[in-house]
Amino acid sequence: MGIRIHNTLTRRKEDFRPIEPGHVGIYVCGPTVWDYMHIGNARPFVFFDVVRRYLRYRGYIVRYVQNFTDVDDKIINRANQLGLDPMVMAEDYIKAYFEDAGALGVAAADVHPRASLHIEEIIAMVQDLIAKGYAYEIDGDVYFSAAKDPQYGSLSGQSLDDLKAGARVEIDERKRAPEDFALWKKQKPGEPAWPSPWGPGRPGWHIECSAMVREHLGRTADIHGGGSDLIFPHHENEAAQSRAANGAPLANYWVHNAFLNIDGEKMSKSLGNFIVPREIMKRYRPETLRFFLLSAHYRSPLNFTEDQLKAADASLERLHNALAVLEQWQAVTSREVMDDEERKLLGRLTAHRERFIAAMDDDFNTADAISALFELTRDVHATMGPGSSKELVGAVIGLYHELGDILGLLRREAPATLDDEVERLITERQEARRRRDWAESDRIRDELAGRGIILEDTPQGIRWKRK
RNA sequence: GGCGACAUAGCCAAGUGGUAAGGCGGAGGUCUGCAAAACCUUUACCCCCGGUUCGAAUCCGGGUGUCGCCUCCA
Numbered sequence: 072m073g074i075r076i077h078n079t080l081t082r083r084k085e086d087f088r089p090i091e092p093g094h095v096g097i098y099v100c101g102p103t104v105w106d107y108m109h110i111g112n113a114r115p116f117v118f119f120d121v122v123r124r125y126l127r128y129r130g131y132i133v134r135y136v137q138n139f140t141d142v143d144d145k146i147i148n149r150a151n152q153l154g155l156d157p158m159v160m161a162e163d164y165i166k167a168y169f170e171d172a173g174a175l176g177v178a179a180a181d182v183h184p185r186a187s188l189h190i191e192e193i194i195a196m197v198q199d200l201i202a203k204g205y206a207y208e209i210d211g212d213v214y215f216s217a218a219k220d221p222q223y224g225s226l227s228g229q230s231l232d233d234l235k236a237g238a239r240v241e242i243d244e245r246k247r248a249p250e251d252f253a254l255w256k257k258q259k260p261g262e263p264a265w266p267s268p269w270g271p272g273r274p275g276w277h278i279e280c281s282a283m284v285r286e287h288l289g290r291t292a293d294i295h296g297g298g299s300d301l302i303f304p305h306h307e308n309e310a311a312q313s314r315a316a317n318g319a320p321l322a323n324y325w326v327h328n329a330f331l332n333i334d335g336e337k338m339s340k341s342l343g344n345f346i347v348p349r350e351i352m353k354r355y356r357p358e359t360l361r362f363f364l365l366s367a368h369y370r371s372p373l374n375f376t377e378d379q380l381k382a383a384d385a386s387l388e389r390l391h392n393a394l395a396v397l398e399q400w401q402a403v404t405s406r407e408v409m410d411d412e413e414r415k416l417l418g419r420l421t422a423h424r425e426r427f428i429a430a431m432d433d434d435f436n437t438a439d440a441i442s443a444l445f446e447l448t449r450d451v452h453a454t455m456g457p458g459s460s461k462e463l464v465g466a467v468i469g470l471y472h473e474l475g476d477i478l479g480l481l482r483r484e485a486p487a488t489l490d491d492e493v494e495r496l497i498t499e500r501q502e503a504r505r506r507r508d509w510a511e512s513d514r515i516r517d518e519l520a521g522r523g524i525i526l527e528d529t530p531q532g533i534r535w536k537r538k
Numbered sequence: 539g540g541c542g543a544c545a546u547a548g549c550c551a552a553g554u555g556g557u558a559a560g561g562c563g564g565a566g567g568u569c570u571g572c573a574a575a576a577c578c579u580u581u582a583c584c585c586c587c588g589g590u591u592c593g594a595a596u597c598c599g600g601g602u603g604u605c606g607c608c609u610c611c612a
Binding site: 082099100101102103108109111112113114115116143144145227228229230232233234249250252253276277297298299300301302303304305307308327328329330331332335336337338339340341366367368370371372373374376378379381382383384385386389392393395396430436438439441442443444445446449452453504507509512513516525526527528529530534 | 540541542543544549550551552553559560561562563570571572573574575576577578604605606607608609610611612
């Protein structure tokens with residue numbers, strides 16, 4: 072009856088039990104800020120945003136932490152290519168992240184820690200790991216010795232031997248073993264660096280998350296999430312470091328989303344087959360991309376095509392229409408008392424809500440939860456009308472917003488306004504219709520359509536919307 | 539080569555033992571001045587072959603195919 076979450080570590084769904092009852096600490100791997108996010112990157116951000124919203128809806132006090140990797144090879148390379156200061160460039164892409172995330176309805180995390188601002192904590196953890204015998208320094212670099220961790224490989228389900236057998240990358244001769252990974256990297260010319268006991272250098276990729284989880288959530292996070300490509304090596308290594316340093320698991324529930332593919336292939340910057348949210352939002356309402364990303368279960372790969380985006384937009388339109396119609400009814404109805412049929416529907420609202428909740432409880436099944444919204448919609452259309460009672464209409468609108476807020480959809484928009492010219496045309500058209508001058512009426516409707524205003528004549532008057 | 543996912547209608551996608559949700563698209567109809575919105579009807583040999591079971595899309599085994607990971611990756 073509670074929330075169940077698929078745990079990458081155990082490969083099955085488990086009942087969710089936070090460490091501290093009523094509180095949840097979530098850490099999600101955020102972007103490496105070397106470029107704009109693309110819609111593949113957007114998938115985890117949107118999904119985990121929903122996880123957070125849902126946990127809050129279910130009454131948990133959620134602490135949500137999402138980092139920015141702002142010290143990294145890719146950032147340095149890019150900045151050097153462009154002749155920019157890496158930290159300045161990172162700052163610009165952090166700003167861009169917030170713009171894109173905001174447009175997607177992804178709220179800011181409670182904390183957005185940055186690697187560059189946690190150097191002290193990182194150094195402390197590396198020192199600790201050396202002291203405990205898990206790490207070793209070679210000439211300014213520090214490596215973690217994977218073989219020292221008996222559980223190494225447990226997250227990705229690979230043994231050290233498997234990994235050695237499959238190794239496809241050049242072995243760094245400085246390391247004692249190929250599976251060892253860098254905790255601290257000695258400064259190379261032209262790279263940003265911080266002083267450390269091993270000389271100037273910068274943190275390796277994996278250590279930042281371990282240090283920042285400990286700093287902001289304590290030794291063990293309830294949920295640690297990210298894209299499935301992070302399972303190995305990133306999360307495997309994080310888990311190993313934190314286990315070694317803290318004697319406690321980094322996270323109790325590991326949650327990984329599948330990829331967004333395009334033309335059947337993983338969308339990635341290195342393949343060059345990526346699309347950026349800001350481009351999509353020029354052509355579709357902002358919610359469309361979010362709806363699309365939530366239309367499949369997060370552990371299923373999702374293939375991006377223009378047709379699917381159109382279909383998502385059409386689907387979302389149906390929900391928006393339902394809400395708009397309800398709002399129109401709300402404005403015209405004066406009936407206070409519900410009749411028997413309405414009382415039955417009011418009862419069914421609970422069933423619709425419960426179906427939605429059951430879907431979300433079951434490993435955040437957003438696709439199934441969305442279908443509950445459509446079932447609600449059909450029920451509403453079949454049962455209600457402009458004469459429905461105020462109370463029922465209000466309750467239904469309330470439910471749309473209650474459930475829509477969990478998914479970050481059906482956002483309340485500021486009441487749209489029309490300019491005087493458009494108002495005048497609509498009035499003229501109404502007069503033409505009164506005269507039964509259909510030619511003039513249709514001409515005005517077409518003209519307004521050309522300006523992006525769609526008119527619908529209803530018995531309760533004109534309804535308009537933009538598109 | 540190793541590890542792991544996935545395969546459900548024209549498209550997308552839920553469904554983990556009891557006889558296939560939902561959406562988009564298509565077809566027909568109702569309503570409408572015409573539209574739109576909405577409603578009704580309609581649109582599935584659940585990849586293949588075995589097995590377990592009274593019963594399998596669902597469990598097990600074997601194929602086939604697609605995808606991901608194997609130290610840049612959400």
